[in-house]
Amino acid sequence: xxxxxxxxxxRGIPDATVARLPLYLRALNSMAERGLATVSSEDxxxxxxxxxxxxxxxxxHLGSYGTRGVGYDVEYLIYQISxxxxxxxxxxxxxxxxxxxxxxxANYGGFVSRGFRVAxxxxxxxxxxxxxxxxxxxxxxxxxxxxxxxxxxxxxVLATPAAAAQQVxxxxxxxxxxxxxxxxxVVLAVPEGVDIRKVDLSIELQILAFHEQRKAxxxxxxxxxxxxxxxxxxL
Amino acid sequence: xxxxxxxxxxRGIPDATVARLPLYLRALNSMAERGLATVSSEDxxxxxxxxxxxxxxxxxHLGSYGTRGVGYDVEYLIYQISxxxxxxxxxxxxxxxxxxxxxxxANYGGFVSRGFRVAxxxxxxxxxxxxxxxxxxxxxxxxxxxxxxxxxxxxxVLATPAAAAQQVxxxxxxxxxxxxxxxxxVVLAVPEGVDIRKVDLSIELQILAFHEQRKAxxxxxxxxxxxxxxxxxxL
DNA sequence: CCCACTTTGTGCACCGGTTCACAAAGGGAC
DNA sequence: GTCCCTTTGTGAACCGGTGCACAAAGTGGG
Numbered sequence: 001x002x003x004x005x006x007x008x009x010x011r012g013i014p015d016a017t018v019a020r021l022p023l024y025l026r027a028l029n030s031m032a033e034r035g036l037a038t039v040s041s042e043d044x045x046x047x048x049x050x051x052x053x054x055x056x057x058x059x060x061h062l063g064s065y066g067t068r069g070v071g072y073d074v075e076y077l078i079y080q081i082s083x084x085x086x087x088x089x090x091x092x093x094x095x096x097x098x099x100x101x102x103x104x105x106a107n108y109g110g111f112v113s114r115g116f117r118v119a120x121x122x123x124x125x126x127x128x129x130x131x132x133x134x135x136x137x138x139x140x141x142x143x144x145x146x147x148x149x150x151x152x153x154x155x156x157v158l159a160t161p162a163a164a165a166q167q168v169x170x171x172x173x174x175x176x177x178x179x180x181x182x183x184x185x186v187v188l189a190v191p192e193g194v195d196i197r198k199v200d201l202s203i204e205l206q207i208l209a210f211h212e213q214r215k216a217x218x219x220x221x222x223x224x225x226x227x228x229x230x231x232x233x234x235l
Numbered sequence: 236x237x238x239x240x241x242x243x244x245x246r247g248i249p250d251a252t253v254a255r256l257p258l259y260l261r262a263l264n265s266m267a268e269r270g271l272a273t274v275s276s277e278d279x280x281x282x283x284x285x286x287x288x289x290x291x292x293x294x295x296h297l298g299s300y301g302t303r304g305v306g307y308d309v310e311y312l313i314y315q316i317s318x319x320x321x322x323x324x325x326x327x328x329x330x331x332x333x334x335x336x337x338x339x340x341a342n343y344g345g346f347v348s349r350g351f352r353v354a355x356x357x358x359x360x361x362x363x364x365x366x367x368x369x370x371x372x373x374x375x376x377x378x379x380x381x382x383x384x385x386x387x388x389x390x391x392v393l394a395t396p397a398a399a400a401q402q403v404x405x406x407x408x409x410x411x412x413x414x415x416x417x418x419x420x421v422v423l424a425v426p427e428g429v430d431i432r433k434v435d436l437s438i439e440l441q442i443l444a445f446h447e448q449r450k451a452x453x454x455x456x457x458x459x460x461x462x463x464x465x466x467x468x469x470l
Numbered sequence: 471c472c473c474a475c476t477t478t479g480t481g482c483a484c485c486g487g488t489t490c491a492c493a494a495a496g497g498g499a500c
Numbered sequence: 501g502t503c504c505c506t507t508t509g510t511g512a513a514c515c516g517g518t519g520c521a522c523a524a525a526g527t528g529g530g
Contacts, residue, residue: 022441049422068495068508086448100342104335110437179443187284195446202345204432206257208414211430213321303478304526
């Protein structure tokens, strides 16, 4: 049994799978609230918005937790996924940059509900330092290193202006932080071993605009219409 | 020449490429500000944080806009990418849900700087309806259909609580909106032809937590350490 | 004009991820 | 115990995307 598990999990769950686990977890939590005891891969897949074969393959990377002919035990699966994602422990998060976005993040309930705890808010603007937001005191960016070390912060959320992001990143990396969630619209340079995830709101909109334009083009021009480019072809 | 172009662009730029175009655009804009006239694929790739071969292949999907031995004309490339993404036109965006996040989005400069214009803010809470945010009046959700139709809104940003998101999505789709950016932590069901992009802040954190935990495991346990599971193996 | 140098555009091999389809495994009825 | 039904777990084909490596194309110097 142990052999089987360590064989299945080996070392390494595909990135694509890891990215979907939180999705499954959310769907499972909602099911648990509604009192469901077991769920089939088909039902869970629908709730999470994925293909059921993909769901089963994803779960198979964690181990063999289903029962053929029955499905998956909701509570047990929640436990296993949470464990795999590291949500059974408490993560201290610091938010740097308390503008509109930083404020929104500080108040965002979705963090606390998982294993995340906002442990510090930092900003460079003396105007906002000292403000009380979401039950926390906003501290000055000068305290960055102290706060991170003292409070055991392991994940830093960057909600600073673009110009400040790299500098802050350098500082937090210097005191040992290896996980950064970046909202600033810049490409951060960090040493090997530091994980960065970025969320860029305007990029998402631009992708939507691209598809929207395509849909509009198709409406008017029709699919057979060759790409016309009357004079714009040379600047 | 025209033949060449329509052949190169055909109908269909890979999704992965589309997702990176905004990145290139941002880097190019920054270069234009600094007065650079031309840029090599290598330099642009570094600025955008990608591999230069990938960059060239991406750009080749738009057409043959480089000059061998020289590089790409910065301004011309900005124009072509903007055009491809549909940013040369003005997109009216409505933000539904004016909580902390909605407010942050309304004030986010990155939208306006591209071709996006926040044309409406809507909320269900009578408390916030009437507030003035980012120069706009917050309107009641009852006005949703009217506002979207009258102001030519083609992209809707959902920043509502999870429970309200599907209902709002249904309503905006009913009046013809086919592009939605969803911040609510739910899987939305929409008809064929409607594009949804979702941003889930807590999912990003969970992915970071997973990798952070792995790094911690590797530190203490070492890579050779089999996946121990003393008693937790059966619930 | 020719040669050396730079940089693009792309053919090709490779890789991770998705999907299909089915054998294996368990549950329940009788 | 046996048979039938359900549902998992996975082998294998497939597909899109990545990156190497190089030919093609352009520049500039002599």
